[in-house]
Amino acid sequence: MLFRPFAPRTLLPLAALAVALTLAVALTLAAGRTADEPSPVQGAVQSARRATISAEPLSDRRVHYDLTATLHADTKTIDGTARIVWRNPDRVPVSELQFHLYLNAFEGPETTFMRESGGAHRGFEAASDDPWGGIAITSMSLFRGDTSASDLLPALEFIRPDDGNPNDYTVARVVLAEPVAVGDSAVVDLTFTSRLPEIVARTGWLPGPTNRPFFMVGQWFPKLGVYEIPGQRYVPASAERGAWSTHQFHANSEFYADFGTYDVALTVPADHVVGATGVLVSESANAAPVHTKTLRYRAEDVHDFAWTASPDFLVHEDTWRHVGIRLLLMPTHAGQAERHLKATRMSLEGLDERLGTYPFTTLTVVDALGGANGMEYPTLITAGTFYGLPAWFRPLELVIVHEFGHQYFQGMLASNEAEEAWLDEGMNSYIETKVMDAAWPGGSVLDVAGIRISGRDFHRVAYTKNNPSRGALQTKSWEYRFGDFGKASYSKPATVMHSLEGYLGEERMDAFLKAYVAEWRFRHPTTRDLQRVAERVAGEDLDWFFDQYVYGTAVLDYRVDGFTSRRVADSLYVATVRLHRVHDGTFPVPVRVRFADGSTRDQIWRGEPAWENLTFRGTSPAVEVFIDPDNAVPLDINRLNNRRAAFSEHSSVFARRAQFRLTAFLQRLMFLIP
Numbered sequence: 001m002l003f004r005p006f007a008p009r010t011l012l013p014l015a016a017l018a019v020a021l022t023l024a025v026a027l028t029l030a031a032g033r034t035a036d037e038p039s040p041v042q043g044a045v046q047s048a049r050r051a052t053i054s055a056e057p058l059s060d061r062r063v064h065y066d067l068t069a070t071l072h073a074d075t076k077t078i079d080g081t082a083r084i085v086w087r088n089p090d091r092v093p094v095s096e097l098q099f100h101l102y103l104n105a106f107e108g109p110e111t112t113f114m115r116e117s118g119g120a121h122r123g124f125e126a127a128s129d130d131p132w133g134g135i136a137i138t139s140m141s142l143f144r145g146d147t148s149a150s151d152l153l154p155a156l157e158f159i160r161p162d163d164g165n166p167n168d169y170t171v172a173r174v175v176l177a178e179p180v181a182v183g184d185s186a187v188v189d190l191t192f193t194s195r196l197p198e199i200v201a202r203t204g205w206l207p208g209p210t211n212r213p214f215f216m217v218g219q220w221f222p223k224l225g226v227y228e229i230p231g232q233r234y235v236p237a238s239a240e241r242g243a244w245s246t247h248q249f250h251a252n253s254e255f256y257a258d259f260g261t262y263d264v265a266l267t268v269p270a271d272h273v274v275g276a277t278g279v280l281v282s283e284s285a286n287a288a289p290v291h292t293k294t295l296r297y298r299a300e301d302v303h304d305f306a307w308t309a310s311p312d313f314l315v316h317e318d319t320w321r322h323v324g325i326r327l328l329l330m331p332t333h334a335g336q337a338e339r340h341l342k343a344t345r346m347s348l349e350g351l352d353e354r355l356g357t358y359p360f361t362t363l364t365v366v367d368a369l370g371g372a373n374g375m376e377y378p379t380l381i382t383a384g385t386f387y388g389l390p391a392w393f394r395p396l397e398l399v400i401v402h403e404f405g406h407q408y409f410q411g412m413l414a415s416n417e418a419e420e421a422w423l424d425e426g427m428n429s430y431i432e433t434k435v436m437d438a439a440w441p442g443g444s445v446l447d448v449a450g451i452r453i454s455g456r457d458f459h460r461v462a463y464t465k466n467n468p469s470r471g472a473l474q475t476k477s478w479e480y481r482f483g484d485f486g487k488a489s490y491s492k493p494a495t496v497m498h499s500l501e502g503y504l505g506e507e508r509m510d511a512f513l514k515a516y517v518a519e520w521r522f523r524h525p526t527t528r529d530l531q532r533v534a535e536r537v538a539g540e541d542l543d544w545f546f547d548q549y550v551y552g553t554a555v556l557d558y559r560v561d562g563f564t565s566r567r568v569a570d571s572l573y574v575a576t577v578r579l580h581r582v583h584d585g586t587f588p589v590p591v592r593v594r595f596a597d598g599s600t601r602d603q604i605w606r607g608e609p610a611w612e613n614l615t616f617r618g619t620s621p622a623v624e625v626f627i628d629p630d631n632a633v634p635l636d637i638n639r640l641n642n643r644r645a646a647f648s649e650h651s652s653v654f655a656r657r658a659q660f661r662l663t664a665f666l667q668r669l670m671f672l673i674p
């Protein structure tokens with residue numbers, strides 16, 4: 001997800017305006033879309049491909065979902081059936097199953113999600129009379145092969161593991177009459193009805209450009225929680241048995257589920273264009289209900305299944321190595337197809353180079369509407385742009401790089417996003433800046449009239465501008481104080497990882513990231529697992545770093561208090577530099593003294609004690625002192641006090657003013673970007 005500090009509709013008024021302005025143009029272009037759109041036959045042929053490039057399973061596939069969904073576009077509801085197979089991974093029998101029913105987060109104003117989102121009650125925020133959604137399980141039984149099924153519905157009960165809120169119905173459990181034996185599987189058959197909300201938290205419907213609804217269907221079916229076995233994540237290896245890990249749907253939290261396989265049949269109005277997780281296996285027109293079609297998808301080694309449908313999408317296809325790219329574009333943005341595809345290819349290339357191969361054979365990029373943009377699901381991402389987006393402003397590219405990066409951190413590594421959001425959003429924000437800044441050095445986010453903002457600076461400012469001492473990375477997402485989640489899950493971890501890169505050097509950092517992904521993909525790593533890989537690759541203990549900046553809230557600010565330079569012999573000068581650590585954070589950084597003859601000397605300063613004098617010897621008087629002269633540690637919240645010069649105080653004051661202005665500008669810009 002891309003974090004939005006304000007209401008999730010920053011771009012909506014712009015988009016609405018754009019629709020009004022360009023409807024005529026868009027319709028003209030839409031008429032010409034046949035050239036780009038594959039026929040249903042081509043679609044079916046293309047889908048004969050495998051879902052992944054591996055002949056072997058990539059994950060332990062503890063779950064299998066057989067889902068059917070019939071979309072009723074008029075009522076914005078889905079009638080669904082599910083056969084869910086869960087394999088007991090524990091060494092003891094397990095007698096309970098737990099499910100997430102995430103759509104119930106949007107069923108009324110008193111759910112935990114609605115309460116936590118702080119006054120964003122649907123009645124004020126929504127455009128329609130009835131913006132609410134929800135999911136109801138209408139039947140549930142345990143399938144027993146040759147014997148009769150047993151009804152589970154009476155045993156289904158809602159639980160509130162996080163806050164006890166009696167109005168929250170996002171987690172349910174069912175106790176089975178007979179436990180699932182070791183190595184055995186439970187097969188549960190369900191029917192359910194999902195009522196899609198007006199788009200909220202990236203899910204639901206909105207009126208499309210031709211006034212018929214656009215659907216982004218995420219978190220739409222009953223989904224098992226994760227049963228964690230001893231030794232998995234934070235369950236001690238010595239524990240007698242594992243435990244279910246489920247969380248209510250919170251305002252800030254995302255998801256966590258087991259890997260498995262999905263066979264999904266989607267029945268939609270015949271004229272709707274569909275995009276979904278996995279590969280399309282078949283597509284056929286239905287005799288009944290009339291004017292509908294059914295699309296079958298297969299997905300492997302994924303932990304979720306999402307889809308989108310709209311009669312308005314323009315379809316563009318492309319390939320990058322083994323990956324079939326499918327872009328579903330709103331007609332309003334018909335002119336930006338190549339810009340989307342280019343950003344998608346760049347993302348595939350950039351992540352492949354930094355983190356290893358993307359093992360799936362498809363990637364669907366959806367130009368969704370409003371609050372559905374900027375979201376990741378396995379092999380499907382939503383992007384986000386607006387009409388007339390200038391070339392020098394790159395939120396479009398940034399969102400695609402960011403959401404594609406999630407295919408690694410959220411899709412493959414799949415850490416627990418509710419409990420350790422930074423492992424996904426934060427690591428991904430770091431990688432996003434690496435890809436963006438490599439493509440457009442100096443000004444990847446914005447580059448106009450001499451004002452250039454890099455992805456790295458963008459996140460650094462977002463971290464430093466507001467209470468940097470609040471919000472540790474390792475915090476459960478619903479336990480942050482208001483306003484701290486975004487900073488601590490996106491911008492701060494990006495800045496923390498850039499600083500770790502500054503310490504380790506690019507080569508070791510690169511090796512650490514590759515090893516982390518190779519070792520932990522499809523295995524749900526924790527913060528502790530990430531630290532262990534970093535330490536092993538670095539060849540040293542990194543507690544000092546993780547304790548302060550990942551588990552703790554240390555703030556780094558070093559300053560040059562002053563310096564003197566005196567001649568002690570003919571051509572021997574001694575510079576004494578007075579250094580000050582302003583806050584609690586320490587970090588080894590070089591202090592550089594430049595002498596009048598142009599020579600320089602470096603010494604490492606570790607920030608202990610808080611006040612310290614360092615002496616440097618040179619053959620001429622010292623003229624400048626600079627802490628972290630190569631700007632390797634962006635965690636230092638104030639770089640203006642890192643430098644002192646003996647001369648040109650004038651230019652230094654001028655430079656400071658310019659930098660302050662730039663900082664203020666960046667802060668304002670932060671709120672413009674989706």
Ligand SMILES: [Zn+2]
Pocket residue numbers: 001002003402403406425428
């Ligand atoms: Zn994200």
